[in-house]
Amino acid sequence: MLQVSHLMVFFENALALNDFSMEVGRGELRGVIGSNSAGKTTLMHALSGLLIDIRIKEQRRGGERITLMGKIHYEGEEITHLPPHERVQRGIVLCRERHPIFPESDVLENLKIAGYLRAREETRRSMEFVFDLFPVLKSFRRKRAGFLSGGEQQMLAIGMAIVAAPRLLLLDEPLLGLSPAMQRHLVDAVQQIRSERGTTILIAEQFARPILPLLDYAYVIENGMMTLSGAGPELMENPEVRAAYFGV
C-alpha cells in the first residue's frame, strides 16, 4: 500500500532522514521506533505532505531551505510531491504529535471540522464509532477542546483523524505524555480501529513497550537512519532494543 524508497530530508544542510526505506502493506499495523529527534516526525510530515507545504512556505518567505529526495508510492502512485489535501483525499490522514485539536471549538465541532471532505451522513456514522471507542468524548461533547485533559485531547485528535476516513492512518507519538492506563486504553483503541474499520496504521513512537508486541513489523530509527527492523515480538527480544528502549 505504501512504499518509501531512499527518502532523504535536509533542513538546510542538516540531514534529518537518511536514505530511509520502508513499506506498509494493506491492513497492517506497523511502527517506527526512535528516540527524541530521531526523525520520526520528519518522516510523518513527508508522508502526509505537510513537509511539502512547509517547504513551499519557507521558500516563499526566503527562509529555511528544505530538500526532499527519494520517492514515496501509495497504492501504486507516486505521491512524493503531492500537497497534503490531495493526500487526505486519497485516504492518508496524519494525527500529529502533541494532541493537535482546535482548542476554541467544542468536541463536537472539532469532529465536524474533521468531516470537511466527507458526506454529512458518513461523518455522523464515523462520529458514532468514535463515541463508542472513546465514551468520555461523548459526555464532553459540548466542552471546549482546549479545556480537556491531555489524554482526552489525544483521544479527540485520533477521533478527528478517524472522521477524516483514513485508509492509511499515520499516528505520530500517540502515547506521548500519557499514564500507563491511558496508554493501554489507546493501544486497545488502535487495535479496534484496525479490526473494525480495516484501517492500515503506521505509528511513530519512542515508548516502545506498550505498542511493540502488537506491531506486524517495526523499524528502529536513529539519527534519521534505519538501524534495525523486524516483526514486533521479534524486536522485543532483541538485546539492543531492550537496552535502548526498555532500559533493561
Next chain:
Amino acid sequence: MFLGTLVYGIVNSVILALVALGFNLTFGISGIANFAYGALYVLTGYGVWILLNEVGLPLFLAAPAMVVLTAMAGALLYRVVLIRLRGMAISEVIATFGVGLAVLEFFRYLGFIGFEYTLPPLLDGSLSIGPVFLDLQRALIVIVGVTLTGVLWLFTHHTRLGLAFRGIAQDEHTAMCLGIHSDRVAMFSLAFGGGLCALAAVVILPIGTISVDAGYDVLLEALAVCIVGGLGSAVGVIVASFILGLAQTYTAMYMGSHWMMIVTLVAILLILTIRPSGLFGKQKELEERI
C-alpha cells in the same frame, strides 16, 4: 434629546461594526491584516455609482454586482500578491496598503472628487421612535448589521466552508491534515472580507457622499474597532463598536463633531497602553475568533 443621541449612537455603532466585520473576518481566518480594505470600500462606492450613472443599471442589480466584484477583487489580491508573502506580517501590511493607496489615489487622479458622487438610498422615508425621527436608510443599516452578524455566526458554525474557516483560524497544520486546502481558504477569507466590506459600503454610503478620503477613514475605523476589541475576535468587534460608536456620538453631541476622531485615536492609545491585545484579544486563555 438624550434619546435621540442614543438612537443615533446605536446607528453609529452598527455602522462601525459593519465596517469592521469584513476586516476582522479576514484577519481571524488567515492572519492577514488587509490594509486595502478602505480602498475596497471606496471601489464599491464608485463602482455602484458608475454602474448606475454611466452604464444605466438599476440599483438592485448594480449593488449586488459590485458586492460580487469586490469579493473577487479580494480573492485576486490574495492570488496575485499575498500568496507570496504569507506569514510575513509586515510585508502583508505594506503590500495591501500599497495596493489600497494605488486604487484610492487612482480614483482621485481620475477626478472622482465632489459632492455629486452619492448613492441613492435603498429605502426612502422615515419612521419615528417616540419623539425621535429616523430615516429608513439608517434603520436599514441597523437591520442589515444585525442580520449579517447572525448570518455570519450561522455560516461559520454550521456550514462546511465556515467550519473549515474556523479550523484554519485555530490551527493551520491540523486543518491541513484533515484535507482543508489552506491557500484556498485564505483566498476565500479575503473574498468574504471584501464582500462584507462591499455590503457595508452599499448600505452606508447613501447617508453620505463617496470620496477618496472615506477610504482612509474606513480603514482607520475598522482598525480602531479591531484594536480595541482584540484583533480577530468577533465578540470584540461588537463590544468595541458600541463603546466607540456611543462615545463618538455623545462627544459629537456635547463637544462638537470635530472631536469625534479624537475619541477614536484616544481609544486606540488607551487600549494599547492598558491592554495591548484588546478587550477580547488573543492573550485570553481561550477565545472565540471569527
